[in-house]
Amino acid sequence: MEKISLQIDQHQIETERGTTIIEAARKSGIEIPALCYMNLEGMCIKNQPSSCRICVVEVEGRRNLAPACATKCENGMKVRTSSMRVLNARKTVMELILSDHPHDCLICAKSGSCQLQGLTNKLRIREVPFEGERNRFEKEVSPSIIRDMNKCIYCRRCETMCNDVQTVGALGAVNRGFDATISPAFGNKLSDSECTFCGQCVAVCPVGALTENDYTNRLIDDLNNPRKTVIVQTAPAVRAALGEEFGFAPGTSVTGKMASALRELGFDKVFDTDFAADLTIMEEGSEVLARLNAFLSGDKSVKLPVLTSCCPAWVNFFEYQFPDMLDIPSTARSPQQMFGAIAKTWWTEKMGIKREDLTVVSIMPCLAKKYECGREEFSENGNPDVDYSISTRELAGLIKRANIDFRSLPDSDFDNPLGESTGASVIFGATGGVMEAALRTAYELHTGMPLAKLDFEEVRGLQGIKRAVVDMNGFELKVGIAHGLGNARKLLNEIRRGESVYHVIEIMACPGGCIGGGGQPLHRGNSAVLKARSNALYEEDRSKPLRKSHENPYIIKLYEDFLGKPLSEKAHHLLHTHYFNKSK
């Protein structure tokens, strides 16, 4: 790459030809503000519609101000990012954006983490001289996502996530002029579109246009209801990100503090989704081995590869977009749902609690989990296995609201029996983690020999699609891993064309896996944050005395006391599911 040099403010900068001004500036530590620009470096995808015009800079010799996000650096260029002219223009642009933006910041769900609010403050805008017409779009409340397009600033980041990263295509720019907005086709609701509720649009929205459907008030009601037993399960990825909301650096694991906080909030039992993740490995791993053995012995009715089914957004994706392949994914329910099913049968029976008196709450890095709780097949006589799910962000908000000093909380452990877990389940939260956990168990169950090395480095990392061949004592097991639904689509198209070479494929809808979920502290496309969170999970795995799901003593006991063995009739009834064709 050809090197060029240019001057940005006082700094002489060397960069590669083709770099935009905003990138060159950022690499040198000069932050040019922007609202629409988003660079997903890990995915080689950029959102730069140059629509917000906040990043305008002065380039010597040019008549007009230039958008730094879309103007390439040239040799000898002189750029000023904060001249009087630039500051005035930036202020006017902000005033125009604010002229039709609601001013209800005090009660907006994004207040405090809104980039428009932050920039308004930074630019010290204290009045809006233009009082314009306001849009009156109807607010949509879906089980997972709330969409208030009156707050949209047309940055189109959500559209980039939905179309380019996830290839879901639910959201697009529609209408023209003042009526322009971002919407599913025909002005439909998200619930009536192919939306998977992955929440990646929420993860990047700079303003309050896209937020999660917040269930914390319902939770407070239940916690204060003396007739209810309220128990909680926490997903693996939550512990690796919750700390960020309390000033810990990304990648700080706060498992023990989280358990203490949940106890202080008044949950009767603090359990762990990780327990159910170990259970998932038992069921899914056994299913993989059964299908693999049948296939290898020539059974033509068995299809390979087996696809994982832990991720509800991914389940939605194939139900809408690949209805011809509903028989390929594993029938195993997600860990969240396995937990709910066991809690509301085995545990209630053991404790002598009536199903109706038990509330199962999950803390998830995910917005699709909110929707998943409501799927009809996961309930009995209208009583859901998991009552509702709240996100990592909502939990952080609740801890702050309850005046709990999170940073100085002591560490504590989860309750038993549904809180015991192995290292294999902790890594479920990172892309490749489910595969690695499954390999640890499948290898030992298949070969009957102990695994020499537990770390499968080749399935780790943030590469979009990972492939590995694992020697199962003579048999070469080929595995594939994709995170981000756009990558998943590539592997699915291979299967559709009959070109897939894999025996097992793990798919997670969100970039990085659950650690980058739509319910986590907003990642806003920053892959360094994802990397740090994933490291935290692998670190926790290493520190666990037990690191293989089938060695979890409470899982062994659960099978002895209640389920019999993996894939038993009872296990099928409680821990497996079926899929629906949702294509139109």
Next chain:
Amino acid sequence: MPEIKLPQNKVDQLLAICKEHGNQEGELINILHKAQQLFGYLPDKVQCIVAKELGIPVSKVYGVVSFYSFFTMKPKGEHPISVCMGTACYVRGSERILDEFKRLLNINIGETTPDGKFSLDSLRCVGACGLAPVVLVGEKVYGRVTPADVERIIKEFE
């Protein structure tokens, strides 16, 4: 919106149009033009078929349809009426003519009468400013129209 069943022969023609254009995403606007000629408008179903054939999300197709004012998702009347609101026609009183059409047909711009006979639109200049104000009904041009003429024009087509 009521469920509309598209006649199979027209659906076949639509598929042929897509194929003619190589099922290419870049041909979307051309395909929609022809589809609108074929159906008279672009209902949801037509857009879904085009999206499927081109392998693109239907939200993208709808984005294009809702952006360009030429495309319509409402069926046009048997006799589409267009009142010119270009500068010349406007200063010579075309707004009062448009109001008269609205009053007599009891519809707004962009709407169609319940019997499907008339639809009402405005347009910008048909290049016959000497005849201002101008009204088009289908291909027929009426010049120097006054509000009093409107009823007579409608009667011609009833």
